[in-house]
Every structure is written in structure tokens, then in C-alpha cells.
Amino acid sequence: MNSDFTQRVRTIMKAHDFLLGIGDIASATKVSQRQLRYWEKKGYIHPAKSSEERRHRKYSYHTLMKVAMIQSYVDSGYTLSVAVEKASQHEEMSNALKHLIGDRLRDFNILEDGYELDFGMVEGVSQDKSLIAIMRKDRPTEFVLRNNSND
Amino acid sequence: MNSDFTQRVRTIMKAHDFLLGIGDIASATKVSQRQLRYWEKKGYIHPAKSSEERRHRKYSYHTLMKVAMIQSYVDSGYTLSVAVEKASQHEEMSNALKHLIGDRLRDFNILEDGYELDFGMVEGVSQDKSLIAIMRKDRPTEFVLRNNSND
């Protein structure tokens, strides 16, 4: 739990405030620029506020996820308006994921064949234990509870 | 653990394959376009392969993180070459984060004032229990072990 590490996590979080151009959103999601502009006109998505002054639209990470989600529902056979409605139910998911990392990631170790992520204590479990995600090459990610230093 | 949910997680994962333009990387990381081109010339970063045919460079999420990390070390006072070296140690971190979600996220629930993320079983703990991240408004994220349905 060193402060240098904390600084790096903060850097990663901050970098998530990037903005994408309409062409980049289009190729990432397979939703055409024409569709994106139409969806905006209908109020389903919005370019980032910080790009309002500019001529070229810029979209947030959050909007990228929303577009991907809407298209996913459209692909499943829903009409656009219903897809938008359904997507909004999952809209918070990507934000939740972002917060989880920033809130709880305590340390990071590189192994020979993978990595370990330390997420700290778990409620109702001895405070001497930390939750560790172990990710090794060609193996599914495992969670374990590990003693904090004495072992 | 419904399959509709699995589909949404897959959609989110897939959307992470987006590519950013050089201007977007520059404003997200505060590293100038001139620097980005120079870093590329030195072999520190690389545009996405899929953009090799085009005239305009496109960068992956992974490269965005690497650039942010390098700049973070430069801001800390390291020379560029040392910053690159140090950044490469953390380079896998953002990938690890991405895999963790795709690998382990089992379900997602929306609460009145937050969300719950289900990450499934923990090694060495009863298989009847699931690891849940609980994120409520204005409260730190908590991990708990919860019984799988009987309770």
C-alpha cells in the first residue's frame, strides 16, 4: 500500500476522462456517424459539455459505453427507442466499474506469469486478511483471502 | 448470473477496443502531439496496428494508459527515458483491470442509492458464498461475502 502506487492508480483514473471523436466512436461501436448525429438529435446521447464550444463533437467514455449498449440491444432486435430505454438501466455499470478500481485497488504485483491485485479487507472477515485477485496466463482469474504479511 | 447480463459485460469489454486520435490522447494526457510523435520515433509508444494503413495515427486504450503513466513519471521529475522504463512496470495494470471485469463479473444490481457487483466465489471459502462489491452513494466501496440465495 505504498503512495507511489496510489499515484499510479490516480493517473489511470484520470486518463479515463478522455474524449473520443465521432469517427472513433463509430468504428468502435459499428454505429454510423449519421446514426450518432440522429441519436443526439433525439436526445439519446450527448457530446461532452467541454466540447460544446468546438465545431467537432467529442464523446466521453461513458457515452461510448452507452452507444455500445444501445447498439447491443438494437442487435438483439429491439427498436431504437426501446434499446435506449433498456441501455439506460445498465448505464451506471461502467461508472461503477471505474469507481470500484479507484476506490478499492490497494496494490498491484507482477508475477512471472501474471499479476496480483490487492483489494484490501472484506466485511465480516478478519481484518488481517486481504482480498487478492490472482490472474495467471491461460488460467481463469481467482480471488483468494490472504493474510496480510505474516505468513 | 443471467445470460442477458453476460451479453452486456461482453459488450462493455468489446467497446474497450476503441481507438483514439492523437489530439484526443494529447488533451487527455496533457502530452503534446509533438511529444507523442517524438515518443513514437524513439519507440516508446506505437500507434495501433489497425491504423497503419491510414494517414492519421490511432491509439489504443492501452497506449493511452501508457502515455498517461509515462507523463506521470515525467511530472514526478524523472527523465523521459527513465519514465518510460518505470511506466513499463505498470503497463500491465490497465490490462489486468480489463481482464478482471471480463473474467469475473457475474452480475450487477442497481440499488436505490448505488449498485452491487457480484464477482462469484472466493478460493478457500464456502462455494455457497459469493463476493459482492457494494457501492453506495457517499460511502466507500465495501466487499462482502454473501450466501448464494438462501437467506
Added chain:
DNA sequence: CGTGTAAGGAATTCTGACACG
């Protein structure tokens, strides 16, 4: 070494329109 800037050409995005259904 590492980065800024001016210069002219090439690729991208913009809006409003016409189209189909």
C-alpha cells in the same frame, strides 16, 4: 535530448438536403 512553431497538403467532420419507407 526533447519540444515548440510556421507551412502547405491530405484526411476528417460539419450542416442541410434529398432519398427511401
Added chain:
DNA sequence: CGTGTAAGGAATTCTGACACG
């Protein structure tokens, strides 16, 4: 409703160079 396309103008990115240190 929802999306494609052609059209001309505006903003972005490209490279190679000159500069400073």
C-alpha cells in the same frame, strides 16, 4: 422513424524543417 449519400466549407493531422539548448 431511422439511416444512406453527395456537396462544399471548416477544423484536424501529417511531414520535414528550423529553432533552442
